[in-house]
Amino acid sequence: MTNYILNSLIIFGLFLKKPACAGRMSQVTREKIDEFEFTLYESWVNWFQRDPGLNGYRRFINQKLLEEMAVIQLVRAAIGRPELMGDPDIYHKMGWIVDWHESSLYRRWFVASRALGLNGYKINKKTAELLDAVVGTAKADIKRGLMLLRTALKYVHTGYRAAAYWANNRHVANLAYMAYMREEDEIKVVDDALQFVGISRPDRAGMDMLDFNSLMPIFFDFFQPPEAADDGGPKLEAPEWERVGTVDEVRQLGKKMAIVGLWREVLVAAVDGDIVAYENWCTHERDPLHYGYIQGRQLICLAHHATFDIKNGRVILHPNHGEARVLPRYPVKIEGNVIYVRVPW
Incomplete structure (x- = not known):
């Protein structure tokens, strides 16, 4: 643990x-x-x-x-x-x-x-x-x-x-x-x-x-x-990974939206030298996050200004109506200059 x-x-x-x-x-x-x-x-x-x-x-x-x-x-x-x-x-x-x-x-x-x-x-x-x-x-x-x-x-x-x-x-x-x-x-x-x-x-x-x-x-x-x-027992199945871009392009752009699993939208971003990936939908009212903007470690949804810590998905600021939730994130691995996201379905 x-x-x-x-x-x-x-x-x-x-x-x-x-x-x-x-x-x-x-x-x-x-x-x-x-x-x-x-x-x-x-x-x-x-x-x-x-x-x-x-x-x-x-x-x-x-x-x-x-x-x-x-x-x-x-x-x-x-x-x-x-x-x-x-x-x-x-x-x-x-x-x-x-x-x-x-x-x-x-x-x-x-x-x-x-x-x-x-x-x-x-x-x-x-x-x-x-x-x-x-x-x-x-x-x-x-x-x-x-x-x-x-x-x-x-x-x-x-x-x-x-x-x-x-x-x-x-x-x-x-x-x-x-x-x-x-x-x-x-x-x-x-x-x-x-x-x-x-x-x-x-x-x-x-x-x-x-x-x-x-x-x-x-x-x-x-x-x-x-x-x-208690983590015993046989392995169930191997994880699947999909290519979503390169480290260079994400660091240059700051963030990008990629499609995985035929239709699932993922937001890939660079922060503090790391690459992170989240579901591309805001947890307030499911607006697309790739239209938003990043200020330092803050990811701000353009629709209602829900604000998240891009490093871990924690909510920094709720919108004026309703509330946001922790951003669900995807596992990421980097091989060479290529970024992969794990797709569990």
Whole structure:
């Protein structure tokens, strides 16, 4: 496990130990939620870079089944309360989210787990208790429940985003990419529900620290040692690479857009002597990033000025409406003067 992940988890553990202030709810800011999303994304990328093998993918799929179960139960808790029934459109769309996760994603990951030899879905006692506590909060308070759902959706899709671009198993990458493409629609539905119950700017809102502390281990405990060292099993398939340009042309231009996999657009850029590659679509409203511009280490989307750190994809500045997410990046290798990007599907 890399020092980056260990340091992040140490910080994470210290944060979880902070008690809520007496007499009032202590809030976790959106900035802190964003920071943990970036930590989670980097943790997944580092995990996939280690080439986890068959046993590793079994653990990954079990983790996604756990996360999908969390989303399903949180949506069901929200639509089980009377508040959302006042808007039939929102109520219907919330039902669409639970149907998508339950009948499509959960079922497909379960089939994948069987194909990899897993004997059923496994959840330990500690995680089951945390999940019960989170769902109990959602059933008792619609606002806190919807914020829990919103954060859970963000972190579920963070794992999907990393798997879509870094998993060396084609079937896992395809399924993860299909799920990640629905993220924006799902967050929009939950934001509409939050506005309906009185939270006017969900994209700027934080959440109760006790709720945050209950939710986070469901996503982060996956990386804690010694279980994270379980990377045994045969290699699944060799990664594929595609030529996207030369080092000289990218350094001269600063950035370029390339097509991989027949139609997938990739933004290739030079920064601090390195070459990096990202999906060419802004994570705010999916505008093309190659029309934007680079200032130092800042990549700025031309459409709504969402700003990213070109070195690692971290969000520096959200747009005035909505929010951006960590930019999904592709693996890069350089042979001589030629740049290759790995295409996992």
